[in-house]
Amino acid sequence: MLTYILRRLGAGALLLGIVTMVTFVIFYGVPRMAGQTVEQLAAMYVGRAPTPAAIEATIERLNLDQPIAVQFWEFLKGIFIGADYQYGRDIVHCSAPCFGYSFQNNTEVFGEIVKRLPVTFSLAIGAGVLWLIGGVAVGVVSAIKKGSIFDRVAMGVALAGVSMPIFFTGLLALAFLVHSWKILPNASYTPFTENPVAWASGLFLPWVVLAFLHAAQYARQTRAGMLETMGEDYIRTARAKGLKERTVVLKHGLRPTLTPILTIFGLDIGLVLGGAVLTEQVFSLNGIGRYAVNAIAYKDLPVVLGVTLFGAIFIVVCNLLVDLLYPLVDPRVRAAH
Amino acid sequence: MKKRALGFIALGAASALLLSACGGSDGGGTGSGDAPGEFNQGATEVVNPSDATGGTLRYAINDDFDSTDPGNTYYGFSWNFSRYYARTLVTYKTEPGAASSEIVPDLAEEMPEPSDEAKTWTVKLKQGLKYEDGTDIVAEDIKYAIARSNYGGQLSKGPEFFAQLLDEDDYKGPYEDDDLDNFTAIETPDDHTLVFKLKESFSEFPYVLLQPQTAPVPAEADNGEQYQTSVLSSGPYKFDGDYEPGVKLNLTRNEEWDAESDPIRTALPDNITVELGVDQDEIDQRLVNGQLDVDLAGVGVGPAMKGQLVGDESKQAFLDNPPSGALRYVNINNTVIPDVACRQAIMYAANRDSLQRAWGGAIGGDIATQLMPPQLPGADNDYDPYPSEDNTGDLDAAKEKLKECGEEDGFSVNIAAREGRDNDIATAEALQESLSRVGIETSIKSYPASDFATQYAGSPDYVKDNDLGLIVLGWIPDWPTGYGFMKSIIDGRSIKDSGNYNMAEFDNKEVNDLFDESVETVDDDERAAIYTEIDKIVMEEAAVLPVVFDKGLLYRPENLTNVHFSNGFAMYDYMTLGTTNTE
Numbered sequence A: 001m002l003t004y005i006l007r008r009l010g011a012g013a014l015l016l017g018i019v020t021m022v023t024f025v026i027f028y029g030v031p032r033m034a035g036q037t038v039e040q041l042a043a044m045y046v047g048r049a050p051t052p053a054a055i056e057a058t059i060e061r062l063n064l065d066q067p068i069a070v071q072f073w074e075f076l077k078g079i080f081i082g083a084d085y086q087y088g089r090d091i092v093h094c095s096a097p098c099f100g101y102s103f104q105n106n107t108e109v110f111g112e113i114v115k116r117l118p119v120t121f122s123l124a125i126g127a128g129v130l131w132l133i134g135g136v137a138v139g140v141v142s143a144i145k146k147g148s149i150f151d152r153v154a155m156g157v158a159l160a161g162v163s164m165p166i167f168f169t170g171l172l173a174l175a176f177l178v179h180s181w182k183i184l185p186n187a188s189y190t191p192f193t194e195n196p197v198a199w200a201s202g203l204f205l206p207w208v209v210l211a212f213l214h215a216a217q218y219a220r221q222t223r224a225g226m227l228e229t230m231g232e233d234y235i236r237t238a239r240a241k242g243l244k245e246r247t248v249v250l251k252h253g254l255r256p257t258l259t260p261i262l263t264i265f266g267l268d269i270g271l272v273l274g275g276a277v278l279t280e281q282v283f284s285l286n287g288i289g290r291y292a293v294n295a296i297a298y299k300d301l302p303v304v305l306g307v308t309l310f311g312a313i314f315i316v317v318c319n320l321l322v323d324l325l326y327p328l329v330d331p332r333v334r335a336a337h
Numbered sequence B: 001m002k003k004r005a006l007g008f009i010a011l012g013a014a015s016a017l018l019l020s021a022c023g024g025s026d027g028g029g030t031g032s033g034d035a036p037g038e039f040n041q042g043a044t045e046v047v048n049p050s051d052a053t054g055g056t057l058r059y060a061i062n063d064d065f066d067s068t069d070p071g072n073t074y075y076g077f078s079w080n081f082s083r084y085y086a087r088t089l090v091t092y093k094t095e096p097g098a099a100s101s102e103i104v105p106d107l108a109e110e111m112p113e114p115s116d117e118a119k120t121w122t123v124k125l126k127q128g129l130k131y132e133d134g135t136d137i138v139a140e141d142i143k144y145a146i147a148r149s150n151y152g153g154q155l156s157k158g159p160e161f162f163a164q165l166l167d168e169d170d171y172k173g174p175y176e177d178d179d180l181d182n183f184t185a186i187e188t189p190d191d192h193t194l195v196f197k198l199k200e201s202f203s204e205f206p207y208v209l210l211q212p213q214t215a216p217v218p219a220e221a222d223n224g225e226q227y228q229t230s231v232l233s234s235g236p237y238k239f240d241g242d243y244e245p246g247v248k249l250n251l252t253r254n255e256e257w258d259a260e261s262d263p264i265r266t267a268l269p270d271n272i273t274v275e276l277g278v279d280q281d282e283i284d285q286r287l288v289n290g291q292l293d294v295d296l297a298g299v300g301v302g303p304a305m306k307g308q309l310v311g312d313e314s315k316q317a318f319l320d321n322p323p324s325g326a327l328r329y330v331n332i333n334n335t336v337i338p339d340v341a342c343r344q345a346i347m348y349a350a351n352r353d354s355l356q357r358a359w360g361g362a363i364g365g366d367i368a369t370q371l372m373p374p375q376l377p378g379a380d381n382d383y384d385p386y387p388s389e390d391n392t393g394d395l396d397a398a399k400e401k402l403k404e405c406g407e408e409d410g411f412s413v414n415i416a417a418r419e420g421r422d423n424d425i426a427t428a429e430a431l432q433e434s435l436s437r438v439g440i441e442t443s444i445k446s447y448p449a450s451d452f453a454t455q456y457a458g459s460p461d462y463v464k465d466n467d468l469g470l471i472v473l474g475w476i477p478d479w480p481t482g483y484g485f486m487k488s489i490i491d492g493r494s495i496k497d498s499g500n501y502n503m504a505e506f507d508n509k510e511v512n513d514l515f516d517e518s519v520e521t522v523d524d525d526e527r528a529a530i531y532t533e534i535d536k537i538v539m540e541e542a543a544v545l546p547v548v549f550d551k552g553l554l555y556r557p558e559n560l561t562n563v564h565f566s567n568g569f570a571m572y573d574y575m576t577l578g579t580t581n582t583e
Helices: A002-033 A038-043 A052-062 A068-081 A109-144 A149-163 A166-180 A196-229 A233-240 A245-273 A277-282 A288-297 A301-329 A331-336 B002-022 B076-082 B097-101 B139-150 B161-165 B205-209 B224-229 B280-288 B303-310 B313-318 B340-349 B352-358 B395-404 B422-436 B460-465 B482-490 B509-520 B524-540
Strands: A083-087 A090-094 B056-061 B090-092 B103-105 B113-115 B120-124 B186-190 B193-197 B237-239 B248-253 B271-276 B323-332 B365-367 B412-418 B441-447 B470-475 B544-551
Touching: A002 A038, A002 A068, A002 A301, A038 A052, A068 A083, A109 A149, A109 A196, A109 A245, A109 A277, A109 A288, A109 A301, A149 A196, A166 A196, A166 A277, A166 B280, A196 A245, A196 A277, A233 A245, A245 A301, A277 A288, A288 A301, B056 B280, B120 B205, B139 B161, B139 B186, B139 B193, B161 B205, B280 B303, B323 B340, B323 B365, B323 B422, B340 B395, B340 B422, B352 B365, B352 B422, B352 B544, B412 B422, B422 B441, B422 B470, B470 B482, B482 B509, B482 B524, B509 B524
Parallel strands: B056 B271, B412 B441, B412 B470
Antiparallel strands: A083 A090, B090 B103, B113 B120, B120 B193, B186 B193, B237 B248, B248 B271, B323 B470, B323 B544, B365 B544
């Protein structure tokens, strides 16, 4: 089991290394290869009327005149041992992990990501719980009552949910539930530690909208898995032994179905933690996704790079957690290791 | 039994959550009451006047400040808003109508005094001015503020007019050279006097002194780019906590501010909040619902809300439709189309009516027949050298001009426009259709907006190589005079290899000389007459096809008090606003 964990950790670290290198080259190497000069790159970080002095200062601070390998090495050094940045007359140390410095808004990228993490985390956790419980529950009931009106309606709604993007359902929800009918308040983020009720009520609508999109997939997946499992011989045996139907369904039917569900959940949560771009954009939540969108709009490369790496870390970590949870959910995996 | 009880608890919790969500407070007005004004009243009058203090004035914006540091900003709304915490030497008068573009003293005791043919300017500061920490504001702090923002290249987001105008060549900026005595172009003979020495005469120097870069910064408080996090206030409000880029900025009253010294600011609200990065549709909805007081960007509601409001009779009284100060126009490149008669043919053939419709009709802008927006001194609003019936173009005159330039059957040329700027593209399409009526065939080329002025239309080599004879652009002045508006886009000496905004590449000696004459002319009326003359030459030479004087559609919620439009900032004057919101 220890070997399994170490192997998974090693693979995760290797993957992150590759993602870092590829992302860095895309953002800093490719524009140069396409013919952009260092002055043109630097001009993106200064104001509307850049002077030669401003451009020169930016080139120096971003190491844009250095070979790409040196720039990448400086970036890696920043992540592992930190970096120094000059703020006017002061030199300030950006301690590790230093993901770079945004010259658009004069802030450290890692600090800004950490500041926005609670928003994205709250969004992901609330929505994740809703879509997992809701999706699985609907899937189970649909499988048991296959062909019933509930099954048909639930699968129809699930199809609608998966077909409608957030910028459609989100805007509709805002237009009707918030602005026209005033049933729900504007989406907002209040720290859980400050006011749990405001935290939940402010995020309620984004949770529901995000969960609606994802739950559909879980409902359909669970239903399909359950239908397959409930036809197995061991289910018939369980029933023949006189077990209660609830035990048969939940313990013997649902459990094997959960393994693929867990895999998808790990990926989805990782993706949402890396930035629920559309949801945060539609509901004006200042999370990591919105931070990335603004950075893209302003070509703020250090931020785009930082958020990309952060997103990759979440996906790798969530996948790792899922891999480690498999043995708990499915005894067959435990036996194999 | 136990499980059932848990189920009820869960149901109760969910219900409580839903009820608490449903019961969310709107705050502020409801947006359904009587309108406190009439359509467009705020453009020229104070709407909902009030001297009631208190409450929280709520701003939101889709974007963010370029910086809250007054020495590192170029956005119009940042300049307007920064006056809450950063007083400048002079500023625009806080009165509605034409007076709103007049300059009045702020930190200065009286208006700057020119001498030596406007090459030297002396400014006296008011006595007893203090920062939020109770220390005195002295002349050297203003000198330092100008030094940090114009020299050394560290604070690069703002303009560098001082660096261009002051008689100073070798100074490296305070971050490299901490001896301020080496910055010799500004003298501070005492704590309340500043003497600016310019390279050449410049009669419009007070407009430069109006920039937030003249807000005082004591050297010991300056931490470079990070100064934006918490600016030391000289105005009626100070930062309440740090500025968080992309998230928020809150202001609260600065008890050290002396209202007696400041006739500009009403300082009505107790607190000011700014939400950053809010979706534009969300901002517009909240304005209409009374859940927000001002859209900080100041340019008006987004396209979705515009469509709703224009057709809603009940909302007209909440709307203002003032000029944004911008001209939307098409450069007619003098290198690609060197013959003036060919350029004039384009002017005659253009269907101004359809071009206006491309900008959203009368709500989007007024048809422009000259270069300078009507509110600028010297603008002759009756001047129209290319008249036509119903503004649809004079095709006979256009054909005559084509014959005159030897292109009787028309010619081919490309139109450049910015990608993603729907109105620019629509303008290009309308122009394409207009010109095809006289045989001028055009092809529309769109380029990334962010590189438009550096790599494409702003690069004369690229323009020539790609036959970009017509270039769609918009322009808003740094300050509301003919010089502030026209110099960069029409003076031949403004043509640059990259980042060129004189995209017509118009280089006319007479015009260049008139600009030189204007900066030596101290009398306002005489200067305005020079600008009128420049405008007429540009139109006769057909260097620019004016399209519309752009207008915004601003929503003025009923909870907002003391509202009027400032021609100087081309948005509501933020210094007079109050609110009935007590949230």
